Amino acid sequence: MARQQHLRQYTFILSANTAPGDTIKLVGDHEALGRWDVSLGKEMQCTNFPKWTVEVNLLPSAEFRYKYVKVRVDGHHEWELESGDNRHFRGHRHLIEDEFNVRKPPMPVEDFLVVPARNARGSPEEEVQEGSHVGVIFHSNTFAHLDFVKREFANVKAELEELRGSLKATTQALKKAAGEDSKMEAQVNELRGRLEDFQAEQAEQKKAQEQMRRSFSDLRLEAKADRLVPQIFDKIKAKAIDELLPRILAQLREDLLAEDARPKTSAQTSPNARAEDCAIQDVGLTMNPKHVQAESKTYAS
DSSP, X not given: OOOOOOOEEEEEEEEOOOOTTOEEEEEESSGGGTTTOGGXXXXXXXXXXXXXXXXXXXXXXXXXXXXXXXXXXXXXXEESSTXXXXXXXXXXXXXXXXXXXXXXXXXXXGGEEEXXXXXXXXXXXXXXXXXXXXXXXXXXXXXXHHHHHHHHHHHHHHHHHHHHHHHHHHHHHHHHHHHHHHHHHHHHHHHHHHHHHHHHHHHHHHHHHHHHHHHHHHHHHHHHHHHHHHXXXXXXXXXXXXXXXXXHHHHHHHHHHHHHHSOOOTTTTSHHHHHHHOEEOSSOEEOOHHHHHHHHHHXXX
């Protein structure tokens, strides 16, 4: 009984420099690639310039020839490897990487080993579809690579165990540090409370000192005022006398001159009356104390 094969996905990656607007198609003698018809070929996508990618679903037993074609903006087709043979595909690789117009040398057949496929009972397959590959194909270097991978895996496992131990120790150290941090935080809070109390006490003391300073200042001002007020009044009195006395004397002089200018009776011109009032001389003025006292009261009021 022939074993039914399922389609597999194969990825073709091409490295090619193209002009803006150009595209690339994968064309071959397989039906999925258009039978060498460029219009029916698989159009590739530029995912990361200059890398072009396309995915094709094929049977594992598929084997065909193919090439890459640049489709210019003007519709012109530029085929690669025009003077050489076509590229050859076998379904033993799921990822095919090529470079435009560059052919890779084929790998020698002796570098590959074939491991027979086995069914669920562990015996080789008795019936295999004609033309299909028997078993799995490995490169000879694969087995050496597998040994290297095993050694690396063992090293990684040992490193993971070491990291696990380090992580455990680090976790314990962190827990211990967290406990110490909580104690330190409590101490810091206590010190902060003491500092706040000290600052409040300092503020109260400063306020009391300011009140005492104001009280002393008021007392000093009061004592100074007691000393200065009599001096101020004495200065005001002396200044008033200095300013008022000349004015009083001038006014009296004018009054006496006006009185002398008026006609006088016999009683007024008696020698005794003139002696009691005043005498005007060229160099000064002689006043009656009664007149000065009366005029002083008038100007003072």
